[in-house]
Each structure stands twice: as structure tokens, then as C-alpha cells.
Amino acid sequence: NAGVTQTPKFQVLKTGQSMTLQCAQDMNHEYMSWYRQDPGMGLRLIHYSVGAGITDQGEVPNGYNVSRSTTEDFPLRLLSAAPSQTSVYFCASSYSQREPQHFGDGTRLSIL
């Protein structure tokens, strides 16, 4: 019963490097989203998708790209990592945007 799976759990990058955070869910959820969580800032929505082939920007999309080629997968790409992107990243999914979301256990990303 995997739910929402995020990989990697930890990552250290150098400024300017690129990488992809992986997110997969096995619950056949249409809605998927990416959040970042920083101390004192709460959870902030980066990008979201309402179904395969459909993505949209959230509150803090700059510096990140997403795609949704399948219902199961929703990877988040950092184009050119910056220290300001040091954060904990959570992927979440739900049947619809009005339903409660199920979260993955997060990726802790440090950018030096």
C-alpha cells in the first residue's frame, strides 16, 4: 500500500545544478501537487496538475518546472538550483482538488 512515494528523501546540490524530484502515486488520483515548506512560511504551493497532460502554477512557481505524462507520476524539476530553494518538498495527491490530499514523506533538499 505505497500511497504517495517521493524520491530521493535527501539531496545536496551545488548552486547551478539541475535535478528532478520524483513523485508517484498508486491511488489513481487525478489531482497532484508540489509544495515547499520553510520555517515560518508554512506550506506553499509550487505547481499542481488536475490530470495527465494538464499542469498549472501555484503560489511560488519560479525556478521549477513540472510535467504530467501519466496519472501516476508528477516530477518536479529544478532548472538551476539556488540557495533560496533549500527547503523540504512535499508531493501530494487526491481524487480532486476539493478532496483532502495525501502527502508523500518529503524530500529534504539543501543547495550550497
Add this chain to the structure above:
Amino acid sequence: RKEVEQDPGPFNVPEGATVAFNCTYSNSASQSFFWYRQDCRKEPKLLMSVYSSGNEDGRFTAQLNRASQYISLLIRDSKLSDSATYLCAVTRSGGSNYKLTFGKGTLLTVNP
């Protein structure tokens, strides 16, 4: 006014105490309401959805007041294991999409 605001806390209470959290939202078109629990360095987990008529789950009671635009969470007979950060989340319609916004969370520590 921020879209979703919570009591900043922290709340420190003895075991057995009753504690209440409030969360206000600014958009009257908000439609779905949730309380999540987040343990230190873990992902948020759904505690309960909040319905218009109010709902109860064991020691936890959630209420919605649309007129005053707030939701509340009451925890009775607090246990040490209730120590966590409690996040409220509100969904509102934005055209064809719905946007889920989280509060910054309230830290609860239950002391022996």
C-alpha cells in the same frame, strides 16, 4: 489580510487539558475545510475534514462558522501523543480550478 490565518502558538498544555485552535479564512467562496496534523520532520496527515454541521472523531471536534469565516479544532483530554503541529487548510474555487491553501500551523506540546 492573509488568505488563511492560524493562532501562531505555541500552546503548552498539561495532559488531560482541553485545547482549542482557531483558523480564519478571508475568502467567503471557500468550500472545503480540513485539519491536518504534522509531526516534527514528517509529512502532514489528514486529521479530519470539517463539515458545515460540525463533526466529531473521538476526542477531536471540528466546527465551521461560515458567517464569521473561521474553523475550529477542539481536543479534549489531551494526550502526550497529541503533541504536533496542527495545520488548517481551505479550498476555494478559482475559475475552473480549486486552490488549497494552508495556514502556517500551530504547535501544540502536551506535557506530562
